[in-house]
Amino acid sequence: MAYTIVIFGASGDLTSRKLIPALYELHRKNRLPPDVRVVGFSRTPFSHEQWRERLAESTAQYESKTFDRAIWDQFAPALFYHPGDIEHLEDFHRLSAFLDQLEGQPGVTRVYYLSTAPKFYEPAIAALGVSGMADQSRGTRRVVVEKPFGTDLQSARHLNEAVHKVFPEQHVYRIDHYLGKETVQNVLVLRFANAIFEPIWNRNYVDHVQITAAEDGVVGRRAAFYDSVGVLRDMFQNHLLQLLALTAMEAPARFEADAIRDEKVKVFRAIRPLRREDVFNDTIRGQYRKYRDEPGVPPDSETATFAVVKLHVDNWRWQGVPFLLRSGKAMPCRTTQIVIQFRAVPHMLFEGGPKMASQSNRLVIQVQPAEGIQLHFYTKVPDGGMRLRQTDLSFSFRDKFSGEMPEAYQRLLLDALHGDASLFARSDEVELCWSIIDPIQETWANPGWPPLALYEAGTWGPPDSVGWMCRQNREWFDYCPVI
Numbered sequence: 001m002a003y004t005i006v007i008f009g010a011s012g013d014l015t016s017r018k019l020i021p022a023l024y025e026l027h028r029k030n031r032l033p034p035d036v037r038v039v040g041f042s043r044t045p046f047s048h049e050q051w052r053e054r055l056a057e058s059t060a061q062y063e064s065k066t067f068d069r070a071i072w073d074q075f076a077p078a079l080f081y082h083p084g085d086i087e088h089l090e091d092f093h094r095l096s097a098f099l100d101q102l103e104g105q106p107g108v109t110r111v112y113y114l115s116t117a118p119k120f121y122e123p124a125i126a127a128l129g130v131s132g133m134a135d136q137s138r139g140t141r142r143v144v145v146e147k148p149f150g151t152d153l154q155s156a157r158h159l160n161e162a163v164h165k166v167f168p169e170q171h172v173y174r175i176d177h178y179l180g181k182e183t184v185q186n187v188l189v190l191r192f193a194n195a196i197f198e199p200i201w202n203r204n205y206v207d208h209v210q211i212t213a214a215e216d217g218v219v220g221r222r223a224a225f226y227d228s229v230g231v232l233r234d235m236f237q238n239h240l241l242q243l244l245a246l247t248a249m250e251a252p253a254r255f256e257a258d259a260i261r262d263e264k265v266k267v268f269r270a271i272r273p274l275r276r277e278d279v280f281n282d283t284i285r286g287q288y289r290k291y292r293d294e295p296g297v298p299p300d301s302e303t304a305t306f307a308v309v310k311l312h313v314d315n316w317r318w319q320g321v322p323f324l325l326r327s328g329k330a331m332p333c334r335t336t337q338i339v340i341q342f343r344a345v346p347h348m349l350f351e352g353g354p355k356m357a358s359q360s361n362r363l364v365i366q367v368q369p370a371e372g373i374q375l376h377f378y379t380k381v382p383d384g385g386m387r388l389r390q391t392d393l394s395f396s397f398r399d400k401f402s403g404e405m406p407e408a409y410q411r412l413l414l415d416a417l418h419g420d421a422s423l424f425a426r427s428d429e430v431e432l433c434w435s436i437i438d439p440i441q442e443t444w445a446n447p448g449w450p451p452l453a454l455y456e457a458g459t460w461g462p463p464d465s466v467g468w469m470c471r472q473n474r475e476w477f478d479y480c481p482v483i
């Protein structure tokens with residue numbers, strides 16, 4: 001079977017930082033099917049050789065640990081470049097002729113990867129249709145669409161309609177790179193390959209779930225773009241809601257794309273929509289203090305760089321168990337973690353035992369960067385009377401497995417080639433996620449509802465985020481993992 005990956009936006013950052021290094025790694029590990037070629041398309045004029053050289057340099061930089069010039073030289077002949085403008089239909093016709101000539105035979109599976117600015121998704125897809133490049137009778141034609149998929153429910157619906165005019169849903173791969181992370185896939189393995197968690201994974205034993213994606217970096221050179229997006233659209237609509245779905249979903253009957261996505265969709269449908277007063281009470285929005293000094297950010301910007309959102313999943317398993325989602329830039333460290341906070345024992349015999357549910361057992365799934373899982377529980381302090389101390393059983397991927405954790409894009413690119421959409425978002429998922437986020441975004445458009453709280457860079461968000469948890473008799477699990 002032969003494959004062609006066509007990258008639109010080939011001179012961009014994502015191509016050199018993520019896509020080509022991932023393809024190089026797949027080649028190095030012998031994971032790529034033998035007959036794969038990659039064609040870059042963008043406006044900058046390069047010859048094949050110039051593009052290869054440019055990518056050799058960037059791959060050596062971004063994949064420095066494993067880059068080997070001799071292996072690159074075996075891989076590079078599979079890279080081709082075709083200059084063109086995504087807004088010019090004639091350039092698609094030229095690209096089509098170039099691909100036909102390069103492939104030399106019909107029936108080659110093509111993956112069109114849209115790594116362009118989002119405003120070009122729709123015209124590019126339409127042009128793929130008009131130029132005949134999406135004609136499935138000439139070989140399988142898939143399209144991979146990067147995030148963001150729309151900016152709200154209405155635009156996502158519109159984009160889905162535009163996509164479906166050209167590609168049937170089964171050939172559409174919407175990227176959420178969090179789903180390609182090993183530890184995110186491991187949530188399914190933890191839950192559904194082990195019998196011991198299922199009986200306690202519900203409202204009878206779980207007090208609440210915390211999902212945190214903290215980043216120590218500031219928005220920096222992305223500031224002008226970020227200011228039009230903010231943390232809800234950037235992190236919640238996609239990554240955090242996907243983590244929530246994997247944590248809350250029922251076991252699918254089979255491990256296949258639609259069965260998994262059907263279960264996630266049920267979770268999204270069960271999330272209680274936030275009313276205006278809920279948004280006031282159950283969300284926190286923050287901005288780090290120096291944000292307005294970032295280049296391209298207006299001095300009166302109200303864009304949130306930090307948020308907390310409390311959601312309820314209205315079904316039998318999760319009734320009454322809040323899911324507390326939190327993400328921010330300029331936090332003390334980079335850490336993404338899912339904390340399953342169990343209830344306190346019904347009657348504590350020992351003095352000095354946990355006073356609040358949030359001090360009792362918890363299961364911490366470290367998504368990154370200290371990939372692993374910890375179970376926290378109490379033990380007796382030896383030779384200390386009946387003093388108790390919380391301790392943990394700890395599993396770390398690095399200790400148990402050799403080799404580097406692969407970048408998410410390796411798995412996602414390989415799955416797109418092989419036609420496995422399990423780790424990609426379906427049209428209904430994306431729309432449901434927007435329908436959860438939109439009411440928050442719309443309410444936040446009213447100043448003071450809730451007020452934008454400033455926080456110092458290097459802290460866990462606005463100080464009231466702690467007070468807000470305290471008022472619920474709960475506590476954040478603020479922990480910077482030691483790697």
Ligand code: BG6
Pocket residue numbers: 147177215234235336
């Ligand atoms: C992206 C967001 O989707 O995810 C960025 O646009 C964010 O703002 C990034 O920094 C985080 O990804 P990761 O893999 O570094 O956790």
